[in-house]
Amino acid sequence: MEELQDASIHHTAAKLINTIKTLKNYEPLYENVQKLVCSPSVDRNDMCNTLEEAIKNAGLETEIRNIIFHLVRSKLKPEEKPSQININDPLAYLKRAGVQWDRRVRKSLNAMCSELKMASQGQPRISTDRDELLSKWDELSNYTIDLANYRPVYAPKDILDVLLSLKGPTKAAENTEFVQVPKWEFSHISLPVKNLFELRNHYSDLLRTESYAGSSDMNLQCQRVLESKHAPLCQHLLRKGNTPAPYRGALWSFVLGSHVNSFDIEHWNRLKANVLATDHIVDKLVFKDIQLTASNDDQYFVFEDVLYQVLLCFSRDTEIAQMIQFEHYPIKGKSYEAPPSGVVPFHGICMFAATFCYLFDSPINLYFTFRAFYIRYCHRLTTINTHPQGIVSICLLFEKLLQTHEPQLWSHFRELQIQPIRVVFKWLMRAFSGHLPPDQLLVLWDLILGFDSLEILSIFAIIILSFRKESLMQVNSLDSIEAILADLSSVQVLPLVQLALSRD
Amino acid sequence: MTQESIRRSNASYSNMYGRVNQNMTHERMKVYFCTDLDKSVLVNNFEKRGWSQVSADDDWNFYWAGVQTCRNIFSVDSGYRMNDNQMINHFPNHYELSRKDLLVKNIKRYRKDLERDGNPLAEKTDVNWSGGGCSTRYLYLDFIPVTFVLPADYNMFVEEYRKNPQSTWIMKPCGKSQGAGIFLINKLSKLKKWSREAKGAFHPQIAKESYVISRYIDNPLLIGGKKFDLRLYVLVTSFRPLKAYLFKQGFCRFCTVKYDTSMTELDNMYVHLTNVSVQKHGGEYNSLHGGKWSVQNLALYLEGTRGKEVTDRLFGAISWLIVHSLRAVAPVMASDRHCFECYGYDIIIDNNLKPWLVEVNASPSLTSTTVTDRILKYKLIDNILSVVLPPDGVPDVRWNKIPSADALGNFELLIDEELAAQEEAQNSQQNKNSKSMGGNRWK
Numbered sequence: 001m002e003e004l005q006d007a008s009i010h011h012t013a014a015k016l017i018n019t020i021k022t023l024k025n026y027e028p029l030y031e032n033v034q035k036l037v038c039s040p041s042v043d044r045n046d047m048c049n050t051l052e053e054a055i056k057n058a059g060l061e062t063e064i065r066n067i068i069f070h071l072v073r074s075k076l077k078p079e080e081k082p083s084q085i086n087i088n089d090p091l092a093y094l095k096r097a098g099v100q101w102d103r104r105v106r107k108s109l110n111a112m113c114s115e116l117k118m119a120s121q122g123q124p125r126i127s128t129d130r131d132e133l134l135s136k137w138d139e140l141s142n143y144t145i146d147l148a149n150y151r152p153v154y155a156p157k158d159i160l161d162v163l164l165s166l167k168g169p170t171k172a173a174e175n176t177e178f179v180q181v182p183k184w185e186f187s188h189i190s191l192p193v194k195n196l197f198e199l200r201n202h203y204s205d206l207l208r209t210e211s212y213a214g215s216s217d218m219n220l221q222c223q224r225v226l227e228s229k230h231a232p233l234c235q236h237l238l239r240k241g242n243t244p245a246p247y248r249g250a251l252w253s254f255v256l257g258s259h260v261n262s263f264d265i266e267h268w269n270r271l272k273a274n275v276l277a278t279d280h281i282v283d284k285l286v287f288k289d290i291q292l293t294a295s296n297d298d299q300y301f302v303f304e305d306v307l308y309q310v311l312l313c314f315s316r317d318t319e320i321a322q323m324i325q326f327e328h329y330p331i332k333g334k335s336y337e338a339p340p341s342g343v344v345p346f347h348g349i350c351m352f353a354a355t356f357c358y359l360f361d362s363p364i365n366l367y368f369t370f371r372a373f374y375i376r377y378c379h380r381l382t383t384i385n386t387h388p389q390g391i392v393s394i395c396l397l398f399e400k401l402l403q404t405h406e407p408q409l410w411s412h413f414r415e416l417q418i419q420p421i422r423v424v425f426k427w428l429m430r431a432f433s434g435h436l437p438p439d440q441l442l443v444l445w446d447l448i449l450g451f452d453s454l455e456i457l458s459i460f461a462i463i464i465l466s467f468r469k470e471s472l473m474q475v476n477s478l479d480s481i482e483a484i485l486a487d488l489s490s491v492q493v494l495p496l497v498q499l500a501l502s503r504d
Numbered sequence: 505m506t507q508e509s510i511r512r513s514n515a516s517y518s519n520m521y522g523r524v525n526q527n528m529t530h531e532r533m534k535v536y537f538c539t540d541l542d543k544s545v546l547v548n549n550f551e552k553r554g555w556s557q558v559s560a561d562d563d564w565n566f567y568w569a570g571v572q573t574c575r576n577i578f579s580v581d582s583g584y585r586m587n588d589n590q591m592i593n594h595f596p597n598h599y600e601l602s603r604k605d606l607l608v609k610n611i612k613r614y615r616k617d618l619e620r621d622g623n624p625l626a627e628k629t630d631v632n633w634s635g636g637g638c639s640t641r642y643l644y645l646d647f648i649p650v651t652f653v654l655p656a657d658y659n660m661f662v663e664e665y666r667k668n669p670q671s672t673w674i675m676k677p678c679g680k681s682q683g684a685g686i687f688l689i690n691k692l693s694k695l696k697k698w699s700r701e702a703k704g705a706f707h708p709q710i711a712k713e714s715y716v717i718s719r720y721i722d723n724p725l726l727i728g729g730k731k732f733d734l735r736l737y738v739l740v741t742s743f744r745p746l747k748a749y750l751f752k753q754g755f756c757r758f759c760t761v762k763y764d765t766s767m768t769e770l771d772n773m774y775v776h777l778t779n780v781s782v783q784k785h786g787g788e789y790n791s792l793h794g795g796k797w798s799v800q801n802l803a804l805y806l807e808g809t810r811g812k813e814v815t816d817r818l819f820g821a822i823s824w825l826i827v828h829s830l831r832a833v834a835p836v837m838a839s840d841r842h843c844f845e846c847y848g849y850d851i852i853i854d855n856n857l858k859p860w861l862v863e864v865n866a867s868p869s870l871t872s873t874t875v876t877d878r879i880l881k882y883k884l885i886d887n888i889l890s891v892v893l894p895p896d897g898v899p900d901v902r903w904n905k906i907p908s909a910d911a912l913g914n915f916e917l918l919i920d921e922e923l924a925a926q927e928e929a930q931n932s933q934q935n936k937n938s939k940s941m942g943g944n945r946w947k
Contacts, residue, residue, distance in 0.1 A: 138729055139729055219812075244807075244812065245804055245807035245808045245812070246807050246808065246811045246812045248808060249808060249809070295790065296790060296792040296793065297792075297793065298792070298793035298794075298796065298797065298798075298874065298876055299797075299798075299801060301758075301790065301793050301795075301797070302727050302728040302730060302732075302756075302758055302797050303727075303728045304728060305728055305729050305730075306728055306729075357728075357805075358801075358804055358805050358808045358809075359808045359809070360808075360809065361809040361810075438801060438804060439800070439804050442804075
């Protein structure tokens with residue numbers, strides 16, 4: 001057993017080393033180590049020890065530790081080989097649904113292309129258009145294009161309808177007898193989700209009374225942790241849920257490993273050049289989405305122009321497609337091309353980015369932190385997948401918590417034949433962006449990053465329903481329920497989440 | 505929301521026509537209000553308190569008046585004398601603060617007075633312009649852009665202009681509001697041309713009018729590339745002693761067009777003026793947010809992107825500016841105990857995060873442009889009422905005008921000279937032998 005563990009550590013280490021060598025920051029890192037080797041502090045006769053000491057003193061050790069922290073979190077998952085699909089996998093149908101959904105979305109994008117006579121992989125931008133786009137790059141709200149024929153490819157409602165129609169392998173036959181009862185529960189999906197006890201364990205830091213540190217104390221802690229540059233310490237600090245606004249951007253960048261290096265600036269410039277050179281249908285969809293959402297939002301409209309830049313570059317970023325872990329399942333039929341980023345823009349995608357406008361002034365800094373957050377979290381919420389924090393699991397968790405801890409509300413919804421998930425789905429899929437006021441949304445996302453989990457979304461959705469239970473029990477239609485839940489401007493994240501976790 | 509307000513305004517009409525009991529056996533309990541403005545944010549708030557509407561000729565306790573009505577009531581000719589249970593929402597000579605030329609005159613006099621008294625607040629410093637000129641500025645009281653009244657101060661203006669001929673100046677008619685009649689000048693010749701035309705037969709009305717000309721803030725703080733100004737609400741319940749409160753829910757008003765200093769844009773007023781009444785005529789006005797962004801969001805953004813210290817310093821400087829502008833007019837204000845006033849302060853922040861007072865409005869708009877705006881203005885009126893009224897809710901000039909902490913709502917105390925003096929007296933009694941440390945933070 002020990003041997004096995006030992007072997008696995010060696011295996012992991014070997015894998016890590018190989019992966020580090022492929023990273024963009026490997027080269028500058030290696031150069032720095034080389035410089036250290038030449039420095040007088042490194043003794044040729046005691047190379048190993050003195051170099052290690054020198055690496056520590058130069059702060060490179062922290063940098064390497066952070067790199068490993070990010071790698072272990074994201075890139076070292078066992079790779080799934082698409083050819084070897086286990087037929088007995090109880091989640092096979094879910095994976096298939098995910099792949100089918102992805103294909104459907106791409107197909108619909110391609111259909112829009114042919115309808116509007118645009119090349120699905122973009123076409124060279126005509127020079128007058130390119131000049132205009134370039135001259136208005138910092139004020140893209142003044143770049144006018146006719147968007148009348150464009151509409152978002154999909155909205156939360158579309159993905160919800162697919163989720164609600166998911167049929168497990170055993171469930172299919174049973175339901176035919178009860179046509180009256182809507183098929184709306186996720187409980188047949190055999191994804192493991194935590195119960196309240198397990199959640200309480202996971203979020204135990206939130207329930208500690210000592211976490212109510214005074215704000216001046218918290219400022220000091222933030223300064224110290226940021227000086228240490230340790231990503232895991234930064235992450236830990238976010239768990240308190242009372243991060244002072246001035247330190248948030250820096251803390252998030254450490255946790256997500258999204259500090260901007262010179263090669264990142266080059267990357268951004270290449271993305272921009274690509275936007276200027278190619279006219280792609282996603283550009284129109286990006287403009288359409290921002291105009292439908294952020295431009296009309298009294299919390300975010302001021303950032304409209306930054307958002308155009310960020311999302312246009314996002315659409316061209318092929319690194320996103322490489323970093324996102326797509327699930328595989330062999331399905332028959334034609335496959336369709338996706339935009340360079342692999343992400344088909346949906347209704348509300350820009351609201352994920354809008355949140356970051358309160359943290360970063362420069363579009364470049366904003367871009368890389370948003371991109372890292374998107375890849376790690378938003379992607380799981382906007383595609384159908386089997387990830388324990390994917391949208392399906394988050395819905396299932398919500399449903400189980402509601403059934404167990406709000407039985408009254410549960411049966412009320414049941415009597416009305418309204419799926420409770422319908423009322424909260426857009427909150428969950430958008431991680432509350434555009435629904436909570438920015439100061440509270442940032443606290444919620446602090447907790448997502450601090451605990452590295454999206455489960456907080458379900459917990460928070462439940463407690464909002466609990467808080468408005470009395471009003472909810474008095475109404476009988478979906479419209480009235482939605483009206484009761486429409487305004488979240490007075491909601492305070494931290495006390496509510498603490499309450500949700502500590503109740504019986 | 506809208507249905508509710510329609511129902512409420514219907515109710516107010518039925519009250520109006522249903523006539524109010526004139527016998528007034530419960531005069532001390534029942535409050536009668538009168539308003540010149542038929543705004544639902546006002547009427548809903550009055551009716552929520554169980555007040556009844558009467559006409560201006562009836563006996564009223566609370567009058568939300570237009571400035572002209574107020575002037576008439578206080579004029580010697582009217583012979584109207586208010587009793588102890590009456591309140592009105594303007595000071596008789598509020599124009600000392602709200603007229604652009606008088607505001608400047610009062611602030612200049614205030615600074616001179618302090619200087620003469622050798623007050624350290626009036627310390628001065630030199631500013632060197634890139635063109636080689638040099639101007640003298642107050643170190644702590646430099647919160648309005650350099651301003652002259654035209655035609656009276658024309659020669660002084662030319663002298664200042666020559667020190668830095670690159671700068672742009674903004675001309676505003678003294679008596680107008682909401683951005684009317686404003687234009688920019690970057691060449692002296694343009695001003696001369698204007699003055700010749702104004703004296704011509706075609707514009708007799710302009711000839712009589714005086715203008716203020718101010719150095720244009722050409723380095724405004726831009727957010728998302730856009731220019732904005734701040735609209736803050738300040739409630740004054742007394743000028744002597746000065747009692748003033750700041751409403752925490754102000755907002756930023758954004759230009760809908762991108763900011764650009766190139767000359768071709770100099771005539772596009774949408775770029776330069778942030779008044780909603782001007783912006784509404786721009787092609788890109790958005791009726792969902794109306795170009796308004798809350799001060800809370802501004803603070804969140806500035807803390808997140810610039811840090812806490814500079815943000816705190818900015819908001820501290822804004823409070824400082826408001827208090828000193830009020831102190832500047834306090835000696836000339838008729839501080840009638842029946843009066844209170846809610847001022848709309850317009851402030852521009854430059855890219856060094858320094859706030860500049862642009863103007864003060866004595867009748868800030870109560871028209872709601874968006875749902876959020878409506879909620880805000882309803883709250884504003886509600887909070888004003890609870891600050892200006894004694895705890896029993898009946899207007900009474902004999903009350904000491906010291907509201908409880910609960911009554912403040914979203915207002916925060918800027919300054920209460922009476923309270924400050926009381927505290928100082930207490931402190932000096934406690935430390936009779938030790939030297940008193942300079943109590944009031946505004947001194």
